[in-house]
Amino acid sequence: MSYITAENLVKIYGQGEAAVTALRGVSFGLESGDFISIMGESGSGKSTMLSIMGALNTPSSGRFLVEDIDVYTLKQEQRADFRREFVGFIFQSFNLIPYLTVVENVMLPLTTLSIKSSKKRVLALDALSRVGLSKKADRLPSQISGGEQERVAIARAIVNQPPMLLADEPTGNLDSKTGAEIMDLLRQLNDQGMTVIMVTHNLECARYARRLLRMTDGMMHEEDPVNLIAQAECLTGQVGVALKVAGGAA
Amino acid sequence: MTLKDIAFKNLRRRKAKAGFILAGILIGVATMVTLISLIQAMTHDINHKLEKYGANILIVPKTESLSLTYGGLAVGGVSFEMQEIQEKDLARIKTIKNAANVAAVGPMVLGVIEVAGHRVLLAGIDFQAAKILKPWWKVQGSNPGDTGILLGMDAARVLNLKPGSPLKVNNRALTVSGILESTGSQDDQLVFTRLDTAQAIFGKQGRISMAEVAALCNACPIDDMVQQISGILPGAKVMAIQQVVKSRMETLQHFLKFSYAVSIIVLLVGGLMVLVSMMGSVRERTGEIGIWRAIGFRRSHVIRIVLLEAGTISALAGIFGYLIGLGATKIAVKFLSQGDVLVPFDPQLAAGAFALAVLIGLASSIYPAMLAARLDPNEALRSI
Incomplete structure (x- = not known):
């Protein structure tokens, strides 16, 4: 049994003639410590897949299991606990709370835990230092750059050390240099044992992953990430960069 | 956090x-x-x-009355067996359970006198108690001494008397010591003198016609007090004046x-x-x-x-x-x-x-x- 198992997942939005099928029987297995990139066109079902993996979106049928926990048999509040313990979310638009400081945003997942505030702060500062932002802990999100906001979002996702990190277009709102820094950071976290599942349609980002799952019209199939090198070369013409990334991903 | x-x-x-x-x-x-x-x-x-309102309990002699018809004609109530109140009995009010709520007890003796051809009502009162019982009284002149009288405003006008004027009541020489400013009540028509003076004039030493009691009424059990006073003065009728208040x-x-x-x-x-x-x-x-x-x-x-x-x-x-x-x-x-x-x-x-x-x-x-x-x-x- 894999660490993460999807069994014949189907997701249909709406009813009757207005029904839209986002997932058409998706099955796969992921091991702990994997770095997965899910790629696909807009509307292919990759975001639906990510939300189901994040225990946020109940599938119409099928099962989704993590560590043998059948996530969607859990009650609402148990699923919230599951998200807190198992899942770290990194959103495309960072989704920081604007009236909380950087360190307070990172502390959010610890808010509901019965540990001392001082301990929460220590854990949050530790997470911030892992993303290189400990010096800006007391600033508001509006006082730091987009790349730094993404780092804060990553720090918030890892502060309670979840085994699974879900990233939805993590570099979507960043320039290429900052995007590469964020991807390096995700790679480091994966090297430290965290399972990273990333939705992207950026080839450069996808090549950081060890495995590539492609979504097409609600169906999923696995591709060899090495194929992406040729695609990236074709698109960018930057052979050196492609080789360097491919070497890193090997 | x-x-x-x-x-x-x-x-x-x-x-x-x-x-x-x-x-x-x-x-x-x-x-x-x-x-x-x-x-x-x-x-x-x-x-x-x-509390400043004055008397809110009235003590009057108990009487028995009959409604009488004679020859098919109603001739009104006939009072009989009136039991007079003894002045000394009022001291027992201090022994009731709610004695602490009693601010003042004002005995009064009433009688009709004739002055300059006019029949007026003379009230003998305790002027010390009156200060509490009738705090709204304003006197032009002074309160009466042994031989003084205080005239209500209307009485002074009708009798044409002013402070210092002498008058004779039942062959007793008295002097007007003051005139009561208009109160808008029956007091304006009365003539007041000291209780002992009035008792002497009417020959009612030691007896009174009625008494007023001022009870501090802020949440005081006025009905209870009426019952308590009735208990110690069995020959008197005790009433609470509380309609206006109510x-x-x-x-x-x-x-x-x-x-x-x-x-x-x-x-x-x-x-x-x-x-x-x-x-x-x-x-x-x-x-x-x-x-x-x-x-x-x-x-x-x-x-x-x-x-x-x-x-x-x-x-x-x-x-x-x-x-x-x-x-x-x-x-x-x-x-x-x-x-x-x-x-x-x-x-x-x-x-x-x-x-x-x-x-x-x-x-x-x-x-x-x-x-x-x-x-x-x-x-x-x-x-x-």
């Missing part, structure tokens, strides 16, 4: 919205406090005035009920404002709630944040609403009442206002809080 911190920081960020909600409850609480405090102050004022108190009670009704309406409007504002706030924060839920906040955590915010604002509205209501009452009583009326801090009303404010704030926020908790986190995140 706790749920409380999130709630407080959000309130600080959304000062205008928080202020709007606060104003909604504050106006309701302040209105309620003002109306109730005003009535309490006026009731207190009436009670206070009652009617004024009833008016205030009606006004109190009206105030409660107005307060409830204003508070309901305040509650509605909270409901609408909190619903708006929840809608504005859909994305934020989605983030909370995505990172593992339970529904109950979301409800607690919303209710903490509402509870904090409501508690502040309760405190400031009470203080503003108290201030408004102090201003209002200056216009509505003559003299100094005390508007004291009422811990019960303060606690009630606080509790009601929090209750309304929380009750009005339960639905928005439930709405927030029931948001689909996936949908909420897509709204960002």
Whole structure:
């Protein structure tokens, strides 16, 4: 049994003639410590897949299991606990709370835990230092750059050390240099044992992953990430960069 | 970092919205406090005035009377077996259970005298007790001594007498010591003298016609006192003079009920404002709630944040609403009442206002809080 198992997942939005099928029987297995990139066109079902993996979106049928926990048999509040313990979310638009400081945003997942505030702060500062932002802990999100906001979002996702990190277009709102820094950071976290599942349609980002799952019209199939090198070369013409990334991903 | 911190920081960020909600409850609480405090102050004022109001218990001789018809014609009631009250018996009033509530006992002997061809009623009274029993009396001249008399305003006019004028009553030479300023009561037609002087004139030494008792009436059991005095003076009829008081108190009670009704309406409007504002706030924060839920906040955590915010604002509205209501009452009583009326801090009303404010704030926020908790986190995140 894999660490993460999807069994014949189907997701249909709406009813009757207005029904839209986002997932058409998706099955796969992921091991702990994997770095997965899910790629696909807009509307292919990759975001639906990510939300189901994040225990946020109940599938119409099928099962989704993590560590043998059948996530969607859990009650609402148990699923919230599951998200807190198992899942770290990194959103495309960072989704920081604007009236909380950087360190307070990172502390959010610890808010509901019965540990001392001082301990929460220590854990949050530790997470911030892992993303290189400990010096800006007391600033508001509006006082730091987009790349730094993404780092804060990553720090918030890892502060309670979840085994699974879900990233939805993590570099979507960043320039290429900052995007590469964020991807390096995700790679480091994966090297430290965290399972990273990333939705992207950026080839450069996808090549950081060890495995590539492609979504097409609600169906999923696995591709060899090495194929992406040729695609990236074709698109960018930057052979050196492609080789360097491919070497890193090997 | 706790749920409380999130709630407080959000309130600080959304000062205008928080202020709007606060104003909604504050106006309701302040209105309620003002109306109730005003009535309490006026009731207190009436009670206070009652203490100055003078006699509120009357002791008269007990009589037996018969309704008589003769030859088919009603000839009215016939009184018989009148039992006179002995002056010394009044001392027993000091022995009743509620003696501490008795401010003064004023014996009075009454009789008709003839002065300059006019028949007038002479009242022998205790002028020391009269100071308490009739505090509104203003005398031009002075209170009478052994041979002095005090004339009611109308009596002085009819008899054409003024202070210093001599007169003879039953061959006893007396002098007008003063004239009572108009009181608007039967006192204006009377002639007053000292009790012992009047008793001597009428030959009723040691006996009195009636007595007035002033009881401190602020929550004193006036009916109980009537019973107690009746018990120690079996030959006397004891009556409470309380019709006027009762009617004024009833008016205030009606006004109190009206105030409660107005307060409830204003508070309901305040509650509605909270409901609408909190619903708006929840809608504005859909994305934020989605983030909370995505990172593992339970529904109950979301409800607690919303209710903490509402509870904090409501508690502040309760405190400031009470203080503003108290201030408004102090201003209002200056216009509505003559003299100094005390508007004291009422811990019960303060606690009630606080509790009601929090209750309304929380009750009005339960639905928005439930709405927030029931948001689909996936949908909420897509709204960002």
